[in-house]
Amino acid sequence: MALISYHCDTIDPSLNRILFFGSREDALEYDWTPAQKAYLDKSLTESMQLVQVNHFDRMDLVVVPDAREKDLGLMESLRKSGAEIIILAGQLKWKEALLINQAPNQELAICLLEGMLLASYQFLKYFSKQSNKKLSLEKVGVYGLSSQIINE
Helix, strand or coil: CCCEEEECCCCCCCCEEEEECCCHHHHHCCCCCHHHHHHHHHHCCCCCCEEEEECCCCEEEEECCCCCCCHHHHHHHHHHHHHHHHHHHHHCCCCEEEEEECCCCHHHHHHHHHHHHHHHCCCHHHCCCHHHHCCCCCEEEEECCCHHHHCC
């Protein structure tokens, strides 16, 4: 079984969100409370590109590309970040999430989504106790990317 992705035209405020920004500066300009903004300012460093923001009833994962990476290396690091998101979503027992692209470069957001999709694939039919192995995240909505891209 693998993660199912689908296109969203609206943002469901009840879903856990994965917010993908083009840069650290873009992430800090988003609509955060002063405390959240201060936390992100301290947390988003060169080495930390994935930060959790807890809203109690839901969570945001803020993802920013590694500014040190370029071209193919950047694309691969985003795929790895997508895999990290799958692991974290499993630990948090998420059933569904919403990936919100806030970056101008859609190709980079696609790399993040690819990493999530690839990391979520499981060969469950080969396990006798499938329910113990199954990932909790089943669906991810995608907002801010062309529906044509999502369906490819």
